[in-house]
Amino acid sequence: MRKIDTRNFRRATRSTAREVNRQILLELVREHQPISRADLARRMSLGRGTVTELVNGLLAEGEIYEGATAMAPRGRRPTLLHIRTRDRFVVGVDVRFSRTSLILADFAGRQLALESFETPLNAPELLVEALQARIRRLLESGGAMENCQGIGVVVPGVVDRKAGRVLAAPQLGWGEFELAATLGEATGLPVAIENAPMACALAHLWLGGDVIKTENFVYVTVADGVGVGVVANGQLVRGHGSTAGEFGHIPSEPSGPVCRCGSRGCLEACEAHLATLARYLGYDFSDRENHRRLHDSQFTMPDLIARFRSGDARARAALEETGRYLGIGLSILVNGLNPGRIFVGGEIAAAWDLVEPLLRREIAARALTRAAGATPITPEPATEHPRLRGAMALVVAPVFAAPQLA
Numbered sequence: 363m364r365k366i367d368t369r370n371f372r373r374a375t376r377s378t379a380r381e382v383n384r385q386i387l388l389e390l391v392r393e394h395q396p397i398s399r400a401d402l403a404r405r406m407s408l409g410r411g412t413v414t415e416l417v418n419g420l421l422a423e424g425e426i427y428e429g430a431t432a433m434a435p436r437g438r439r440p441t442l443l444h445i446r447t448r449d450r451f452v453v454g455v456d457v458r459f460s461r462t463s464l465i466l467a468d469f470a471g472r473q474l475a476l477e478s479f480e481t482p483l484n485a486p487e488l489l490v491e492a493l494q495a496r497i498r499r500l501l502e503s504g505g506a507m508e509n510c511q512g513i514g515v516v517v518p519g520v521v522d523r524k525a526g527r528v529l530a531a532p533q534l535g536w537g538e539f540e541l542a543a544t545l546g547e548a549t550g551l552p553v554a555i556e557n558a559p560m561a562c563a564l565a566h567l568w569l570g571g572d573v574i575k576t577e578n579f580v581y582v583t584v585a586d587g588v589g590v591g592v593v594a595n596g597q598l599v600r601g602h603g604s605t606a607g608e609f610g611h612i613p614s615e616p617s618g619p620v621c622r623c624g625s626r627g628c629l630e631a632c633e634a635h636l637a638t639l640a641r642y643l644g645y646d647f648s649d650r651e652n653h654r655r656l657h658d659s660q661f662t663m664p665d666l667i668a669r670f671r672s673g674d675a676r677a678r679a680a681l682e683e684t685g686r687y688l689g690i691g692l693s694i695l696v697n698g699l700n701p702g703r704i705f706v707g708g709e710i711a712a713a714w715d716l717v718e719p720l721l722r723r724e725i726a727a728r729a730l731t732r733a734a735g736a737t738p739i740t741p742e743p744a745t746e747h748p749r750l751r752g753a754m755a756l757v758v759a760p761v762f763a764a765p766q767l768a
């Protein structure tokens with residue numbers, strides 16, 4: 363149950379019931395499409411008249427459309443309803459240290475165009491400039507100028523989602539930056555921003571055919587940093603100052619390398635990409651100068667995994683170590699949050715056959731119950747673009763979300 367916040371609520375008005383039922387109906391269409399009005403009335407225990415009224419409203423707003431008629435054993439054949447997705451567009455942007463990717467997709471998440479460019483370092487204004495030109499070109503060539511519903515941007519850093527402001531993105535060399543307002547002004551489109559793990563978690567709540575049956579899960583991103591998006595009771599956990607999920611900075615090795623946050627032996631300093639590559643190349647990760655050297659070397663995780671596949675024993679050892687540390691990190695999540703499922707997104711997913719038994723062993727050794735020790739873990743390969751899907755979810759999710767009342 364949720365406690366009513368007496369400092370921040372919306373009083374019920376004459377239209378409140380209608381608004382709640384509208385969102386329930388819309389979500390039912392999304393999950394069960396194609397669906398008939400009679401089926402909706404049955405699922406909602408509502409009269410046909412009320413359902414017809416809600417459906418007419420959603421048809422007029424262009425949220426749903428009428429498709430083919432269904433076969434019926436007798437009487438009039440019902441017309442089936444669908445969510446309108448094909449002629450509604452969304453732009454997703456994934457900003458990463460080295461490259462920024464853009465996707466143009468329809469409302470069902472079907473990819474229409476994908477491109478990427480080098481991220482300008484230490485210069486958020488230059489990034490906005492580059493994005494503005496590319497987004498306009500993408501929309502024009504995709505015939506999507508008219509019906510683009512918005513832009514979602516995923517950022518590696520701490521984000522104030524409500525204000526649309528990046529608070530800190532040390533990987534990019536950014537301090538505070540009004541990203542949503544600046545990009546919104548440049549493109550004339552609504553912009554929503556979020557950090558990567560939270561956006562990836564949101565994508566699993568809202569996109570894709572396999573609607574998740576658990577309302578409690580976590581999404582772990584392993585990339586240049588390590589972050590966690592926590593979903594509890596079907597809602598993202600953002601925390602008091604919207605900085606929750608920084609599990610990457612939990613200490614896991616007291617004598618480990620110095621992390622970019624200043625502490626020693628954080629998970630991130632042991633299992634993030636840079637840490638893994640440093641281990642392989644024999645670089646001292648504590649030395650900041652080596653981070654730059656690693657970036658400049660253009661040697662990446664896929665390169666390291668390719669070397670492991672071709673029989674490089676040191677590459678195998680470096681990845682195995684990452685698997686063990688990842689297992690320590692996941693066991694903290696298992697014990698602390700008891701998720702129904704864990705997703706792991708990032709390049710490490712391409713070496714899952716190697717790391718899974720190692721991280722499973724760490725979790726089994728630390729989990730307090732056998733059930734928790736067997737928490738399902740699903741790797742999500744970078745080739746499936748989880749971060750871009752997360753960016754798209756930032757635009758799509760609010761359309762289907764439950765109304766916030768009290």
Ligand SMILES: [Zn+2]
Nearest residue numbers: 611621623628
């Ligand atoms: Zn740290």
